[in-house]
Amino acid sequence: MSLLASGSLLAQGSESKEKEMEAAWQAAQSSAQAGPATVKLGEQATLKLPAKEVFIPQPAAGKLMHAMGNLDDERLLGLVLPTGDDDWMVVAKYEPSGYIRDDEAKDWNVDDLFKSLKEGTEAANEEREKRGISGLEIVGWVERPHYEAASHRLVWSMSAREKGQPADAPQSVNYNTYALGREGYVSLNLITARDQVDANKPVVRTLLSNLDFTEGKAYADFNASTDKVAEYGLAALIGGVAAKKLGLLAILAAFFAKFAKVIALAVAGIGYSATKWFRRKPSGSAEPK
Template sequence: MTTTPTRWMRAFAVACLGAMFLGATPAFAEGSQGAETGQNAFAQVIAAAQNDIVKGPQDIKLSTQAVLHLPEGKVYIPQPHAAKLMRAMGNPGDYSDLEGVVFPRGDGDWFATLRFEKSGYIKDDDAKHWDAADMLKSFKEGTEASNDERKKMGGRALEITGWAQEPAYAADTHRLVWAMKSREVGAPAGEPQGVNYNTYALGREGYMSLNLVTDLDALPKYQGDAKQLLGALEFNDGKRYSDFNAKTDHVAEYGLAALVLGVGAKKLGLLAVIGAFFLKFAKIIVLAVVGFGGAIMKLLGRKKSEAAES
């Protein structure tokens, strides 16, 4: 069931989008100049993407590999808007394998990225022997290395503080789950930490990843959303893990443990944790565009006419 936004949320969204389309800069009650710049960039990306945003329930093709049965109450932002969106939120990196980003339409302070990596068939027989401590060390080092680039793009330096859930693999469904805790460098000890809740679905030619980003304290509340999206992900006939042909198919150069330890740290585990204010702002902008876009555009058109007359 989709939650209807309150009146102040609608008013705030109209004000922000109105200022954006009319060339003015909306004022925000909190946040640094860098954060405000990021918010403006986010709003501009959403505005450019409004004709391509998909509202659930609807099936979405992911590469030539799978289908996401997007549930009711979720919205999907495809490429190329998705990559621009991630960078606007202070996440540098390569997004060539990013399929799109999912947001909730109603209550819910989270977003999720969807990627496909054509790595080849990944053997999972090493899942029982990996070392969670080594994986944690890799994530910490990778995050530190990316902080300079993150700062250049207006983001803030991050640090990894530990596992929220150590890697766990289900051999029957070929699903891998793990969660990493993170926070901004120098943040007060009592400030809420963020979390990247990562899920992988292995296929014949590679893997789909779904990475849900939210506050650590909110993870128990939104784990169900991640599981719902993962359950709504279905590989096409001939692309499933069980369709592997040892005689013809390419096998990945790394196993399941390395997927988390190295490749996972590089590609999936370093998303910035968006502060509560920015995350809610993002949700409001998405709601405004996909829920009230027509009314807002009429309002903006009227404002432009009034400005011209003045």
């Protein structure tokens, strides 16, 4: 193939990706629910959405995730984005894992969790590379894992960069929060740049505190005689321990396959941040209701 033909194919691919992204954002605009409002998270919970934030429900959320290079995920509930100048995104998912016992949180060794997660990342990279996605390497904790037993909330954060990049290369961050329920858990994961995580993490912490399970679905509603118990414990939600014990490399793959591209959509052929795309009003379209 000539260089000219190769360049033409690359241009066509970039144009196709840009059209997919624009269509996904238009669908997001059409279905957006603006705060302040209370939005449903499936049949499991509700979320009180603050002002100056919008919630993108399914199926528009899935289209947007796919346009950003992610696999379809039936666990996805929706996305939360700012309507101002900030660049962040919160991904809401529900995992019907069953009731997760949280007693191991009293005894876990955070350093062991880090080591296990780092080792498991290499195995997860094999799957990423099959999909044509660059491998990642863990840089370190942004926030060490901690569990609030009274509210059944887990928070932890890890930074990563593309494998083989220099130490000063840009890092992406997943700031992970979880709310445990009777039948599984809801995750609200903040996607942002490394230098913005301290400024933006109050956003997701507020959302976490604004999440309420529906009647009968809360952690305290668990019935040991009838309810399913998860095959793994709380450490699985940090990734490495469960992956090592059960071979659940999908947990790690999901953690690293989340769309850090939102930090710089230029990699998808678009030179706009996600929030600028959202505020951009296509011809003939209405503002989010």
